Amino acid sequence: MEVKQTFIEFLEVIPDGAIVINSQGLIVGVNQAAAAMFRYSSSSMLELHLNELLPEGMREKHDQHLEKFFKYPGRRSMGNGLIFPAIRRDGSTFYADIMLNQLDIEEQLYGIAIVRDYTLQKKSEDKIRLELEFEKRQALTDHLTGIMNRRAFTAQLQDEINQLEAHGTPFAVSFIDLDDFKEINDEHGHHFGDLVLQKIADLIRLHSRHTDYVARIGGDEFATIHPMISAEDARLMMHRLRCQLVSGIGHAELPVTLSIGLCQCDKPSEHYTIEGIMARADKAMYQAKSEGKNAVVLTS
The missing domain is CATH 3.30.450.20 (PAS domain)
Structure with missing residues (x-):
């Protein structure tokens, strides 16, 4: 019809x-x-x-x-x-x-x-979506080095804690501090100091596993998360990382060494918290400094 x-x-x-x-x-x-x-x-x-x-x-x-x-x-x-x-x-x-x-x-x-x-x-919606995605990435990225910032780091750390509690998946967290960085800024200026920080970020990322997470959490402080790793493997990995970083720094003629505090998290019943883990890793890092700097100290 x-x-x-x-x-x-x-x-x-x-x-x-x-x-x-x-x-x-x-x-x-x-x-x-x-x-x-x-x-x-x-x-x-x-x-x-x-x-x-x-x-x-x-x-x-x-x-x-x-x-x-x-x-x-x-x-x-x-x-x-x-x-x-x-x-x-x-x-x-x-x-x-x-x-x-x-x-x-x-x-x-x-x-x-x-x-x-x-x-x-x-097209307008796609543009807005891309802009929102860019802003989200920017909000989670350190503007100087291009790696994760503290906000992104803590979010990922909470996810690792959840995985440990739910599935028993161990992980390690490191705090990496540049020794005597203030003197570098005072002697060479802040622009040179920024270049040092960028180079350190690149080296940490280069010498970490592709499954690891690398962040800048403060002025001259970096942190890493290493999923699915034992305490001994984490310690050996951070020693290798420190040596490779120092070698890379020396090759680039950057006058810094690194003190690293490492916290191993492998006990699902311990009820880890972000603040507790960061405090342990931070304490281990300061222990490395007090023992002569340019070292790795492991805590659990």
Whole structure:
């Protein structure tokens, strides 16, 4: 049954694109706005299947939705407005906001799709999303060195604590402090001091495992988290790291050594806290300094 001409004329009053389909999904009515949006003439869109306006990968699922749509009158399974990638006649794609509602004309059930070009809004939303993601990364990144900041470090540390309590997964935390950094700033200036900090961050990241986390948590203080590691392996790793860092620092002619405090966390029943772990690692680091600096001290 054809949709009455008076109804077709009414479609032109609708400011958005309007497409009428029968229960087989065939287009039986379309206004100029919809035809222009998809770059067809109104007549050439008639008898097309609605899913021909969608990417091939979506068509089977769309047909299933359409079948349910017509099978249950009054239930608008697709009637709340959805964003679809759509295909124009020339093969170009755009995002369309489509709302499909049921329409009963002379006891014959049809569907009417109200369609809006969502491209500009989609681009705007994508831009906002990327900006928010960038701001989130910035909020968790140390601006000078590009590694994690204290906020990101504490969040990751809490996650490691949760993993230990839930699954018994051990981890180690280190505090790394540059010995006599104040003298470096006083003698060479803060710009040189910043270069030293950047180089140290690069070296720590270079000589850590890809599963480790590296952060700058204060002026000249760095910290690392080493998941799934034993106390002895952690101690040996930090000794190697210290030696490699000192070698790298010497090669770069950076006049610093490192004192490292290491805290091993491997007892699920101990109820570790962020503050407790950081205090232990910090105390071990100061012990390394009091014992002559440029050393690693392990605590548990």
